Amino acid sequence: MSYKIVFFDIDGTLVNEDKQIPADALQAIAELKASGVEPVIATGRAPYFIKPLAEQAGIDSFVTLNGGYVVYKGQPLYSRTIPKTSLEALVKLAGEHQHGLVFEGEHEFFADTEDHPFITDSVMSLKVDMPGYNPEYWKTNDIFQVFLHCESQDEHLYETLLNELKLIRWHPQAMDVLPAGGSKAQGIEALLDKLGLTKEEAVAFGDGLNDKEMLEVVGLGIAMGNSHPDLLPYADYVTTDVNEGGVRNGLIHAGLLKG
Structure with missing residues (x-):
């Protein structure tokens, strides 16, 4: 399968416990972009919580608020509010x-x-x-x-x-x-529909309980080595810890980067 888009959770996935993006993850994302594959942040955080991290990673498309607010290339695409x-x-x-x-x-x-x-x-x-x-x-x-x-x-x-x-x-x-029924998966589906991509063409990385639906809805769901144990049954593959090259190693497993 030739994957065309990759969704990354932030906390525990893109960033470590110090809320820093490891240098190897930044390099992996740069290589991913250079190959023509779209990186997207998919997080429980609100848009105003992710700006510095997104800019550092060079990512301008987001699924935020656990799928409640989606932005593609800086333009709002989808929203879901609480009644x-x-x-x-x-x-x-x-x-x-x-x-x-x-x-x-x-x-x-x-x-x-x-x-x-x-x-x-x-x-x-x-x-x-x-x-x-x-x-x-x-x-x-x-x-x-x-x-x-x-x-x-x-x-x-x-x-x-x-x-x-x-x-x-x-x-x-x-x-x-x-x-009720809300999840990151809803926002991901809205974005894939906008781009004309299938779920099978997408990869997602996560580590927390709010990543279950996201890992299930894509073609390849990757759990970090530091994931909550209850997330692991929802993953197709478990990569290494966020501080041990987890993002890069997961992308290598997906065939998107060379080992």
């Missing part, structure tokens, strides 16, 4: 349990609580700016994703919302909240 009724139910329930929320819009993000320690810890782990404070932001703006801040033992408190919303843990104190 206001679902947001209202989430806000009510989180308020009852004093679990902080962060609302992610197209261009900015806001918390509903000031100085919440879980919000501080989770957002700082991404090495991005802290959100502003505006508990009403969700009422008047399109929201593509929400960070729900609670620990794993409290996840059961939100079971009543699972018909409307999907929860994916990415931090010991935080989960992504998407519309």
Whole structure:
């Protein structure tokens, strides 16, 4: 199979625990582009969280917000928002349990609580700016994703919302909240359709629980060596750790780079 496009998750895939892109991964992406294969970022992060990394890697097409907002060559292509009724139910329930929320819009993000320690810890782990404070932001703006801040033992408190919303843990104190059925795969399918490519012509790299659907929807799904164990059954191939040439070795396995 001659692959024509490759989707890369960011955290734990393109970047290591220090939120740095290893030099070998940068070189591999440059070689991939030179061969005519399109690199695309596919991340749970919002567009405003990825700009410096994308510029460093020379990538200008993104599937962001876990498939909720897609940009191709700098132009918005697809979006998927959370219904206001679902947001209202989430806000009510989180308020009852004093679990902080962060609302992610197209261009900015806001918390509903000031100085919440879980919000501080989770957002700082991404090495991005802290959100502003505006508990009403969700009422008047399109929201593509929400960070729900609670620990794993409290996840059961939100079971009543699972018909409307999907929860994916990415931090010991935080989960992504998407519309039910939402995933990176939706954004990838929209982009492939735009480009006239088949799923079989695509490769995807990931390491986290939000990468399951993405690895399944493409022709070759590659899990990083440092992946969450629960992701591995969804992968066609497991490459090495992000710090051990994982991106390059995966691209070699795909036949896209020479060993």
